[in-house]
Amino acid sequence: MPTMLTDVFRGHPIHLPHFHQPDFTSLSNLPDSYTWTSQDDPLFTVAPPPTAGENIPLIDLNNPDAANQIGRACRTWGAFQIVNHGVPLELLQGIEFLTGNLFRLPVQRKLKAARSETGFSGYGVARISSFFNKKMWSEGFTITGSPLNDFRKLWPQLHLDYCDIVEQYEEQMQKLSSKLMWLSLKSLGVSEEDIKWARGSSDFNWAQSALQLNHYPVCPEPDRAMGLAPHTDSTLLTILYQNNTAGLQVFRDDLGWVTVPPVPGSLVVNVGDLFHILSNGLFKSVIHRARVNQTRSRLSVAFLWGPQSDIKISPVLKLVRPDESPLYRSVTWTEYLRTKATHFNKALSMIRNHRQE
Secondary structure (H helix, E strand, C coil): CCCCHHHHHHCCCCCCCCCCCCCHHHCCCCCHHHCCCCCCCCCCCCCCCCCCCCCCCEEECCCCCHHHHHHHHHHHCCEEEEECCCCCHHHHHHHHHHHHHHHHCCHHHHHHHECCCCCCCEEECCHHHHHCCCCCCCEEEEECCCCHHHHHHHCCCCHHHHHHHHHHHHHHHHHHHHHHHHHHHHCCCCCHHHCHHHCCCCCCCCEEEEEEEEEECCCCCHHHCCCEEEECCCCCEEEEEECCCCCEEEEECCCEEEECCCCCCCEEEEECHHHHHHCCCCCCCCCEEECCCCCCCEEEEEEEEEECCCCEECCCHHHCCCCCCCCECCEEHHHHHHHHHHHHHHHHHHCECCCCC
């Protein structure tokens, strides 16, 4: 599968401040640069629901009604969890093992594979960091294409074994992402005939992806810190594997922040901005964030999936009423990422078509 995300981002990088990654284990107090308030993020102090009542749906992909359940989840939450997804447990354990080993390396070793200022792959802070005044209590590693060169720097002896895990994981995620996209669209009455750029292509040559490994270390004052600030993804779909420590939260207007509980062996799926566009606004691009913990560190692996750089994404015509215009204009992922790099969470509104009154 071609992977061109490095080219997608190279033309319009998000410029980050000079990268200095602290040794989180050496910090017994939360530095001011990591202390968040509602001034730094208006959603920061929005209270979670008082009870553990409503949560994102947990969907069994073996259920004959899975397509409708997924569609309903995309419309009401923009996120859901799946079980019986077909990804071998051994592979999930393998990618978690790799991620844990990577972030346990000494800081100086990890910096050998640091992301360049204009690059996309490698070790570094979250790309959304430049939109916030305060720093996030996390570290990440982004993989686009082969991780061979970076992994060789990190593990001179074991890099081929780790590359093999990544390759297997991405292959499984690619198949699963396509399956979930078509199940979601089926719930709206959309078929492969309605989306020409993805029709009848079993080799997924119309798609590209990135793998984002995340580590949220133990934090001395978790209520005042932020692991990953609120954002939407620019993808069609994002599939997240999280270990057994809670931290992911999704936002719903009527509920506030809702913590997504880790379910052993499950995967979390969220709608990205491009899928919101494709569905003509029917599927919610969910705002989500990651909080941190005082007693346990947290690992997660996000598979970021979208179309090739030159494919124009626009609302499926079948989903646009005859008397109305599409909600959004046509846009490539490259164009959209450029908009997002400038306007961040307001990017969708920047490409929205304004209807004639």
